[in-house]
Amino acid sequence: MLAVLTASAFAHREPGILTTIEWNNVIERTEIIHRIHTHDAELGVAMVDNLPLLSVGNTEGMARIALYVENHFFLLNEEGSLKIELVGAELVGDYIFIYQESIQPLRTNTFIKNEILREIYPLQINQVNIISSGNIRTLTFTEKETVLPYIE
Amino acid sequence: MLISPPSWSDAIRQTKGDFYDAFRQLDVDLPSPNVYRTASGAPGPQYWQQEADYHIKLNLDETKRHIEASEEITYKNNSPDTLNYIWLQLDQNRFADNSLERRSADVRISSNKDGSDKLTYNQIAVDQLAKDIDYGYDIKKVADKNGNTIPYTIVDTMMRLDLPKALSPGDKITFSIDWSFYVRLQARVGGRGGYEYFPDSDTSIYFSAQWFPRLAAYTDYAGWQHKAFLGSGEFTLEFGDYTVEITVPEDHIVSATGELQNPKEVLTAEQRERLKAADNATKPIFIVTPEEALENEQEKSLGQKTWVFKADNVRDFAWSSSRKYIWDAMTHHQDDKKQPTVLAMSFYPNEAEPIWSKYSTHAVVHTLDVYSKFSFAYPYPTAQSVNSWKSGGMEYPMITFNGYRPEPFESNKNEESDAEDNDASEEKDKDPKNTYSRRTKYGLIGVIIHEIGHIYFPMTVNSDERQWTWMDEGINSFLEYLTEFEWEEKFPAYGNDENVLDSITDYMRSENQVPIMTNSDSVLRLGPNAYSKPTAALTVLRETVMGRELFDFAFKEYSQRWKFKRPTPSDFFRTMEDASGVDLDWFWRGWFYSTDHVDIALTSVREYKVSTTNPEVEFPYNMNEYEARIPEALTQIRNRNEETITYLKRNPELADFYNENDRFTASNKDKNKHSSLIDGLETWEYNALVRAIEENDFIYFADFENIGGLNSPLPLMITYMDNSEEFLSIPAEIWRRSYKKVTKLLIRQKAIKSIELDPRHETADTDFSNNYYPSRIEKSRIELYKSDFKRRDLMADMLKKLRKRKTGIDQEQRTVPLIQSN
Numbered sequence: 011m012l013a014v015l016t017a018s019a020f021a022h023r024e025p026g027i028l029t030t031i032e033w034n035n036v037i038e039r040t041e042i043i044h045r046i047h048t049h050d051a052e053l054g055v056a057m058v059d060n061l062p063l064l065s066v067g068n069t070e071g072m073a074r075i076a077l078y079v080e081n082h083f084f085l086l087n088e089e090g091s092l093k094i095e096l097v098g099a100e101l102v103g104d105y106i107f108i109y110q111e112s113i114q115p116l117r118t119n120t121f122i123k124n125e126i127l128r129e130i131y132p133l134q135i136n137q138v139n140i141i142s143s144g145n146i147r148t149l150t151f152t153e154k155e156t157v158l159p160y161i162e
Numbered sequence: 163m164l165i166s167p168p169s170w171s172d173a174i175r176q177t178k179g180d181f182y183d184a185f186r187q188l189d190v191d192l193p194s195p196n197v198y199r200t201a202s203g204a205p206g207p208q209y210w211q212q213e214a215d216y217h218i219k220l221n222l223d224e225t226k227r228h229i230e231a232s233e234e235i236t237y238k239n240n241s242p243d244t245l246n247y248i249w250l251q252l253d254q255n256r257f258a259d260n261s262l263e264r265r266s267a268d269v270r271i272s273s274n275k276d277g278s279d280k281l282t283y284n285q286i287a288v289d290q291l292a293k294d295i296d297y298g299y300d301i302k303k304v305a306d307k308n309g310n311t312i313p314y315t316i317v318d319t320m321m322r323l324d325l326p327k328a329l330s331p332g333d334k335i336t337f338s339i340d341w342s343f344y345v346r347l348q349a350r351v352g353g354r355g356g357y358e359y360f361p362d363s364d365t366s367i368y369f370s371a372q373w374f375p376r377l378a379a380y381t382d383y384a385g386w387q388h389k390a391f392l393g394s395g396e397f398t399l400e401f402g403d404y405t406v407e408i409t410v411p412e413d414h415i416v417s418a419t420g421e422l423q424n425p426k427e428v429l430t431a432e433q434r435e436r437l438k439a440a441d442n443a444t445k446p447i448f449i450v451t452p453e454e455a456l457e458n459e460q461e462k463s464l465g466q467k468t469w470v471f472k473a474d475n476v477r478d479f480a481w482s483s484s485r486k487y488i489w490d491a492m493t494h495h496q497d498d499k500k501q502p503t504v505l506a507m508s509f510y511p512n513e514a515e516p517i518w519s520k521y522s523t524h525a526v527v528h529t530l531d532v533y534s535k536f537s538f539a540y541p542y543p544t545a546q547s548v549n550s551w552k553s554g555g556m557e558y559p560m561i562t563f564n565g566y567r568p569e570p571f572e573s574n575k576n577e578e579s580d581a582e583d584n585d586a587s588e589e590k591d592k593d594p595k596n597t598y599s600r601r602t603k604y605g606l607i608g609v610i611i612h613e614i615g616h617i618y619f620p621m622t623v624n625s626d627e628r629q630w631t632w633m634d635e636g637i638n639s640f641l642e643y644l645t646e647f648e649w650e651e652k653f654p655a656y657g658n659d660e661n662v663l664d665s666i667t668d669y670m671r672s673e674n675q676v677p678i679m680t681n682s683d684s685v686l687r688l689g690p691n692a693y694s695k696p697t698a699a700l701t702v703l704r705e706t707v708m709g710r711e712l713f714d715f716a717f718k719e720y721s722q723r724w725k726f727k728r729p730t731p732s733d734f735f736r737t738m739e740d741a742s743g744v745d746l747d748w749f750w751r752g753w754f755y756s757t758d759h760v761d762i763a764l765t766s767v768r769e770y771k772v773s774t775t776n777p778e779v780e781f782p783y784n785m786n787e788y789e790a791r792i793p794e795a796l797t798q799i800r801n802r803n804e805e806t807i808t809y810l811k812r813n814p815e816l817a818d819f820y821n822e823n824d825r826f827t828a829s830n831k832d833k834n835k836h837s838s839l840i841d842g843l844e845t846w847e848y849n850a851l852v853r854a855i856e857e858n859d860f861i862y863f864a865d866f867e868n869i870g871g872l873n874s875p876l877p878l879m880i881t882y883m884d885n886s887e888e889f890l891s892i893p894a895e896i897w898r899r900s901y902k903k904v905t906k907l908l909i910r911q912k913a914i915k916s917i918e919l920d921p922r923h924e925t926a927d928t929d930f931s932n933n934y935y936p937s938r939i940e941k942s943r944i945e946l947y948k949s950d951f952k953r954r955d956l957m958a959d960m961l962k963k964l965r966k967r968k969t970g971i972d973q974e975q976r977t978v979p980l981i982q983s984n
């Protein structure tokens with residue numbers, strides 16, 4: 011049964027996903043890293059999939075979360091969706107990191123659509139830090155704003 | 163309302179150049195000390211706070227899910243002000259149809275991927291519940307002790323009582339309120355109290371918080387703390403004594419703030435005996451066993467019982483009741499005359515097993531151990547952990563509501579993945595009974611630590627959560643972090659692979675953040691701002707800036723000064739400095755008042771030797787150096803080898819002064835210059851020079867640049883040419899005159915091979931790529947991940963398999979079918 015968890019229930023911790031986007035000049039790829047708290051990921055993806063709770067402790071659980079993220083994060087320009095490759099995922103302490111790469115460097119005519127776990131945690135704030143030549147620009151995705159233009 | 167002025171509105175402004183005094187004393191910006199709060203950060207000689215005592219009687223009607231109650235409140239005015247009216251909080255009113263919160267709510271999940279309107283089953287359910295049930299308080303009577311009605315005005319979640327006679331300083335008033343309200347299905351409609359329903363067994367758990375009208379806080383720094391309650395900012399309350407009589411179905415087990423006064427009336431003889439045995443228990447023992455609880459929940463009893471609880475000097479009262487509860491207890495001993503023993507207890511349904519009986523009460527006791535070490539002995543007779551809901555956690559004096567229940571382990575059902583998962587690390591994650599995951603276990607222990615910890619901060623050190631969430635959440639998260647380290651090594655708090663100082667950096671360098679010292683209601687991302695960033699800051703303060711001894715002493719001083727009182731941020735900042743003797747203003751400014759982050763770069767290291775300044779020594783040295791770097795022209799070398807005789811050699815009379823003295827020959831002028839330099843030295847300088855030349859030390863100038871803006875101490879690992887190492891910690895005061903760039907002089911007997919800045923990751927540096935001399939190129943996180951081929955291949959195979967499987971499954975949340983009619 012689907013239930014919406016209210017943010018107030020987590021009186022002890024914040025929900026929120028942090029994504030960083032950075033161009034890696036050495037390997038010539040745009041590197042996209044999503045960091046999600048393991049509990050949010052496990053519970054959230056299980057609810058969407060309508061399957062019992064999954065565990066980040068095994069490869070299948072991580073893979074399911076990674077596939078979910080792949081279907082809820084997009085880079086768009088006037089020609090459509092940019093191709094993003096799902097590199098993998100790993101567990102680091104309390105967080106699961108999902109790795110993606112794009113062969114294209116991002117330009118200012120690109121839009122980012124970020125709906126990761128939005129349907130489960132509507133109040134959640136998804137943050138994207140865009141790192142270029144030492145500068146950080148931050149995009150804040152809320153339930154009202156799920157698509158934002160890329161900025162440098 | 164207390165608002166801390168941001169630095170741009172300082173009275174003092176540096177308008178010339180780029181200078182910023184990161185070390186300016188904070189006292190200029192903190193509220194002035196007064197008779198209520200001193201300059202040293204302690205409660206002043208005329209410190210006051212109000213007091214509110216409650217005697218409450220309530221009756222839970224299980225069938226109607228309705229509570230009827232009445233209370234008598236005695237409010238003591240310890241302030242120097244005369245009060246014509248007093249404010250009470252009616253928190254349940256936020257759920258009323260016409261509440262500010264409900265009216266200002268907007269459609270949450272508003273659209274499908276294609277932008278069309280979307281209505282979820284949850285939204286319909288909430289609406290249907292609201293149609294059926296009138297939520298919010300039904301206030302039936304407000305009267306003085308003679309029964310005369312006191313005029314009252316309800317403003318959303320607040321009620322103002324207009325006192326028949328003004329309440330003078332030192333006076334008290336007693337009045338009573340009768341009210342009732344419907345208990346909410348919390349999982350569906352949210353909130354911190356309500357009931358949980360188990361459809362399979364048609365059983366429920368009731369848990370009540372914010373369930374009675376109570377006095378709003380009246381403070382010296384903000385007057386009445388009575389902003390409308392919109393659900394997320396929490397609240398501050400007054401201390402007082404409570405007597406609460408809880409009438410529930412007679413087969414319920416009740417857990418509440420305080421001590422049970424009438425065990426003979428509500429417990430069986432067997433239960434009373436077990437409770438007595440718990441006094442000597444060093445491990446949890448059952449008062450109600452899982453089997454007994456399971457049997458108990460099979461039938462609903464029709465009678466009622468009244469449980470009477472008493473709690474002294476608490477700021478709130480919460481309780482929970484269910485026929486499903488298993489109950490265990492043990493006694494915690496502490497070295498304290500007033501409270502030498504604490505009864506640690508847990509209440510949970512069978513659905514929470516086996517993990518709750520295994521860990522809950524132990525986690526409670528462990529928390530009391532560690533937190534008391536850092537602050538003060540636990541000040542109450544009991545500490546309870548109750549599994550009243552599926553997830554989350556909430557704290558009240560002496561009782562906490564904690565989530566986390568085991569879920570069936572999925573991989574057990576899937577034979578394919580079992581066969582292919584050979585990764586050794588995953589073997590460790592397969593609990594032999596396959597009943598709960600690692601995440602659930604550590605989540606449970608973590609949430610219990612955190613919520614029980616809150617009984618110290620802010621239930622006892624009563625900071626104002628409405629204004630400064632970080633003072634309880636941040637301090638508590640920090641202590642939780644320490645408590646988890648002490649539970650077991652490799653506790654996945656911020657992780658054994660990451661320390662909090664590594665995981666906070668992405669937030670700290672984001673654009674959309676606000677300083678920690680921002681009023682709670684205005685904070686966008688409360689999580690990192692109020693929980694993790696203060697945890698990181700206090701970790702740096704404890705392990706690096708102050709050191710454990712000074713930090714622990716000062717922190718304990720703060721805790722004890724403000725035990726049962728209401729501190730503000732300045733009291734914390736002042737006490738930490740006052741008790742430790744360490745100047746911390748730069749630290750508070752940087753970490754709490756700004757959004758700067760730590761990114762220090764080691765930009766250049768230059769090596770020197772002391773020069774004898776004697777041209778007859780140095781010039782040949784310089785020439786040798788020069789020749790070593792710049793080879794002679796090939797043409798000239800070959801000419802010499804072929805014994806070409808130059809014109810000058812054939813006509814020596816053409817030689818002059820310049821032929822005898824090249825720039826590397828010491829001329830008389832040079833020699834005279836040297837002599838006068840030496841003569842110009844004072845004896846002590848000359849001796850120092852002679853000694854320095856003799857000792858032949860290596861001299862280094864190391865440049866550091868503060869890119870992130872937040873000044874930091876500089877812990878350095880120096881590696882010498884002979885591979886020996888030296889760890890050197892340069893204090894943050896090195897930045898006091900120049901907060902952006904600084905040069906450090908190092909004189910050593912050995913030649914340095916390399917220097918690494920912050921090798922132990924203790925400063926929250928966001929970028930380690932500029933921390934090395936000689937500089938290094940670091941691999942990105944993804945590059946490192948990709949270099950582990952085996953793991954990467956496992957993941958790639960799994961993704962391929964799952965993609966094939968997933969065709970046809972709609973991942974969208976189920977939505978209600980709609981037809982547009984206009």
